[in-house]
Amino acid sequence: MSSTGERNRLPTLFEVLSRRTLPPVDLFSFYIYMRDQQRSVDYLDFWLDVAQHISLCRHYVRELRRSVLISTPDLDKGSKRSSGAPEDLLGDEGFEMKSDDQRLSAFLRSEGTSDSPARRSMGDTLETPGTGRPSFMSSSALDPNTDSTSPGHTVTRNDLRASAEKILYTFLLRGAEREIVLPEVILQSISNAIEVEARDDPAIFDEAKDYVFQAMERDAFPGFLRAKALGNLVPPSATLRLIIGLLAMFGGFWAAFALIFLDIKPKSTRLWLVLPFSIGVYCLMAHQYSLDPIMGLIGISEYTLMSFTRVKEPFVRRLLSKRSLWILSLTILMVAALTCLYVFVPGKRL
Known part of the structure; x- marks a missing residue:
């Protein structure tokens, strides 16, 4: 396999088929993608x-x-x-x-x-x-x-x-x-x-x-690059995160309205809402972009459900790290906005 350290771009299909690339854009990953997703x-x-x-x-x-x-x-x-x-x-x-x-x-x-x-x-x-x-x-x-x-x-x-x-x-x-x-x-x-x-x-x-x-x-091949070079999750895993995210958001909103309409004191108790909102937003963002930010930062990609490989292609590693940081920043911003909204809204006991 030839060195890919100087490749400052995404690989071509010919390079993948010629075994000149590294995971997660190697021939094995492309084979799994063609089998499981492209059919x-x-x-x-x-x-x-x-x-x-x-x-x-x-x-x-x-x-x-x-x-x-x-x-x-x-x-x-x-x-x-x-x-x-x-x-x-x-x-x-x-x-x-x-x-x-x-x-x-x-x-x-x-x-x-x-x-x-x-x-x-x-x-x-x-x-x-x-x-x-x-x-x-x-x-x-x-x-x-x-x-x-x-x-x-x-x-x-x-x-x-x-x-x-x-x-x-x-x-x-x-x-x-x-x-x-x-x-x-x-x-x-x-x-x-x-x-x-x-x-x-x-x-x-x-x-x-x-x-x-x-x-x-x-x-x-374009779908393969989107899945492996811009993301690190397979569809079943992304769907699982969607389910977890929706359940967490439902629990967060239910708890938030309960704390408001029961007018629970002190208001600092509402800060616990950050937990369900963090889980919910994180999972929904991971589903939306088919990219788990934490996995992206530590250099792990999923090629089948719950089966992982190290990201060894240098350009893809950098690309996933940048996208992971952007998704994490957006997640933190959204969680902060939701938490502040439900912490500072006045309580009214029904």
Whole structure:
């Protein structure tokens, strides 16, 4: 995870998805928000699965390059470039930019049909003779408990095809287990590429990935920032504070009118009204802004009901502290006004 100490702004969606942010605006918090509040976690899971598929493709190409170097140790740079395993594509760097992903896809498409030394060196591990594409995920390559980047783990071409099919069957086909809504032209393009053209390169998901990213950026991410960067409470917790606040205010007003109309002496007894008014106003303000000021000052944020995490993103920490101080000041002012009003009003026994 990259350092965020110099970021003097709120993070972008790409930074969150790339795991470059810290709680409470990290990827885990965004996942919880999409699941519990936005109710559209399938879109995020699709985006993450496509990103994982791209990583798997990169791993496969790196292994293919190593296979070429082992099987043809006397191969010079020029022959390697003509063999179907170009040095500028198969190097260990430069995969992070979108242009490199396009080059990766182009190489996988050509590698799938070429009779290059790289393909011959991999032998039968690239494709099981006579079987075509597997019908579903059958490899441990995408097992979350498997370290796909470990040297001892081998990624085969069937793993790439199974990964692409898993995404298609899980998210994109009509009636799929976790179907997401995408334009029909995008769905047909992906389905045709995987099932008819037998493609498994990352480019087949580009349009869908961009569409889902823009949808999350437009519809979900602004609400996520409001909830986590400007507040620290989840909706059930804010609702609980609303109930407590209303009950406390009702008790405060009931006690205040009782003291006035019973003309209880001395008047200093009415100062006890500060307790229900403080609780009531504090809870109502916390509900209104979805921000508990005390939690904000000590740097705690709630990601599920009664589950808390430390605020580690520096800019968000400062932002929450400023808003907490402002809410506390407003709370103190309102409590003081209410207390003074009911303390100094003349009593009249009924």
